[in-house]
Every structure is written in C-alpha cells, then in structure tokens.
Amino acid sequence: MSTLTIENVCSDYDGQVVLRHLDLTLAQGEIVALLGPSGCGKTTLLRAIAGLQAISQGSISINGQTLSGDGVFVASEQRGIGMIFQDYALFPHLTVADNILFGVNELNRTVRLARLEEMLELVKLTGLASRYPHELSGGQQQRVSIARALAYQPELLLLDEPFSNIDAQVRNDMMLEIRAILKQRNVSAVFVTHSKDEAFVFADKLALFKDGAIIQHGEAEALYRAPRDRYVADFLGAGNYLPIVVTSSHQVQYALGHLSSTEELFLPIGSQGQLLLRPQQIEIYPSINGRGCIVQRHFLGTVCHYQVQIGGVILDVSSQSTTLISGQQVDISIAAHPLVIFS
Numbered sequence: 001m002s003t004l005t006i007e008n009v010c011s012d013y014d015g016q017v018v019l020r021h022l023d024l025t026l027a028q029g030e031i032v033a034l035l036g037p038s039g040c041g042k043t044t045l046l047r048a049i050a051g052l053q054a055i056s057q058g059s060i061s062i063n064g065q066t067l068s069g070d071g072v073f074v075a076s077e078q079r080g081i082g083m084i085f086q087d088y089a090l091f092p093h094l095t096v097a098d099n100i101l102f103g104v105n106e107l108n109r110t111v112r113l114a115r116l117e118e119m120l121e122l123v124k125l126t127g128l129a130s131r132y133p134h135e136l137s138g139g140q141q142q143r144v145s146i147a148r149a150l151a152y153q154p155e156l157l158l159l160d161e162p163f164s165n166i167d168a169q170v171r172n173d174m175m176l177e178i179r180a181i182l183k184q185r186n187v188s189a190v191f192v193t194h195s196k197d198e199a200f201v202f203a204d205k206l207a208l209f210k211d212g213a214i215i216q217h218g219e220a221e222a223l224y225r226a227p228r229d230r231y232v233a234d235f236l237g238a239g240n241y242l243p244i245v246v247t248s249s250h251q252v253q254y255a256l257g258h259l260s261s262t263e264e265l266f267l268p269i270g271s272q273g274q275l276l277l278r279p280q281q282i283e284i285y286p287s288i289n290g291r292g293c294i295v296q297r298h299f300l301g302t303v304c305h306y307q308v309q310i311g312g313v314i315l316d317v318s319s320q321s322t323t324l325i326s327g328q329q330v331d332i333s334i335a336a337h338p339l340v341i342f343s
C-alpha cells in the first residue's frame, strides 16, 4: 500500500491558484523530492500535506485514510506527520533532550528516556543531551531537529529545504547520513528543494514542478535519461541541442553525419527535431584536420569544460581529458545511446 496518495489536488491563496491538479503517490519507505524553481508551489504542497494549507479540490490520504478532501479535514497535529524545516525550528530555551522529547510528552518516563537514548544514538549526539541549541553546530542542530521529528514515530516525514543552511562541504555527507537513517527506519519522506543536486543525492524519486503543476514524476535517473520536454531536460542538467532529421528507426542525421540510437526512436522517418546531447555525451580528441576548434576551456578539477565551435554551432563539452587548450583543432565523436529528441 502506498503511504501517501495525492489525487487531483488544487489549492489557492485568495483565489490565486498555486497548485494545479497534482497527482503523486509515495510507497512506504520511499523518499520523493519536490523539485522546481522558486515560487512553483513546492512548499504549498508540503503545507497541504501537513494540514497547514487548505486544498480546494482533490484529496490527500495516508495509508488509505483521507486527511484532506471529500469533506474531511484532519488537524495537523493528528496527521502523524513529522516536519523538518530549513531553520531547524528548535526551542532555544530547551535542552537537546527536551527538544527531542517535545512531541512525545504523553509517553511515560521510562519509555521517554529509552526513546531519547535511541534517538541520540541514531543521530550520533549521545552525550550532548543537556546542551542548549546555541551550544551546537548547525549540523548538530539539524540532527536534533531530525531526532525530534523521528522521536514521534511519524508515518511520514516532510522536509522543507533542510540542507540549505549547511556548509556545502558537509552537506553531501549530511544528506547521505540522514537518508541512511530514514532508510534504516523505513520512513517515507517528502523533501522540498530547488537544487537538482540535492534531489539526486537524497531522493529516490523526483516530482518536477512548473507553475503549480507536476510536469514529470519518476525515478531520478529515468527523468534525467528520458525527460519529457526541454524544461525537464534543462532543469536536470546542461545540454546541447542539435537540429536533426530522422533517417531510420534507430538513426538520425545531423550537420556532421549520422548518429545511432540504442533504442527505437518511434518518430516518422524524415521528421525533424532537436537532439539533446549532455556535455559528457560528446567526446573530443585532438585532430590536426579536426572539424572543431576549442574556443573556451575551464578546468574544474577532475574534468574540463570546453566550448567547441564546430560549423556554425558552439557545443558545451565536459571531458576527462584536461590537456586540450584554447585554439586547438579537435574532432568529436558521440557514442550510440538512447537518443532524446524534442520537436
């Protein structure tokens, strides 16, 4: 059974529609990222799931129980949902222990103490129970907020940009660490971010938003490899677009020759389109009589980013060969792969 089911959800602020017919399901233990640019409605959906925002149409349910919609509205505190915010939202006057146990006051003292020890161990804060939030680093504070959300044993965890205040150097490790905790506990989670990089690291699935609608939803890799349009393709990574003509079920022609697709194209022969080529799908190599010329080079550590002028086109190329220089003649090759073509 899916933990969370969102069906045809619409929502507005004073008549201004901000969520448009959203459908999304989340299986037990799955992590989905709501991804998209600022103002596209990600936080509004998170708030609607939490019961902090009314919906005007559709329904939201957890484990088959309706929380919003069909004339039902379950209060936020009765939804069995934990929330983690960007600013951690810890109580500054409470110790780590009291912050973690804040939502489980009704449990008896023995169970509460056992829960506290379990949570401290889980988030690697054992020994820091009597500290106050201002005596912790940002990363430790974020772990307290995670422990607090999990202490309550929620059906579902909602995370609103929880990593944006964490130093870039430790962010990746922190995301992997928290992801491992959620996986270990089989907790389902909805994670809001505008960063594709965070979404790739933290989530199993992506729901990509545009103007209050979900444009495409699925496994991160599937969206990256088979984006349904240029909006999705561009949001998930840099790309070059080359005009092509389809010449067979597995082949296209472009300005420099033919390219093969390892999957059937399902496009009429003779049809025209724009071929998506990610910078790392183009290989460049030095060639005295090469058709291309390097016009820009940026060294990025393990790879180099080049701009290659070839015919009238400039291609962005990401290459592990870092020894090429600006002005050098080069040629390119593109290995057969499942071609992505937009009309």
Ligand SMILES: Nc1ncnc2c1ncn2[C@@H]1O[C@H](COP(=O)(O)OP(=O)(O)OP(=O)(O)O)[C@@H](O)[C@H]1O
Pocket: 013, 018, 036, 037, 038, 039, 040, 041, 042, 043, 044, 045, 194
């Ligand atoms: N309280 C509010 N009253 C009126 N309009 C609002 C309110 N909160 C958000 N909006 C509007 O609703 C739209 C969606 O906002 P939302 O915060 O859900 O976007 P978001 O994708 O989470 O953006 P961000 O990444 O910047 O947080 C925006 O146009 C925003 O201006």
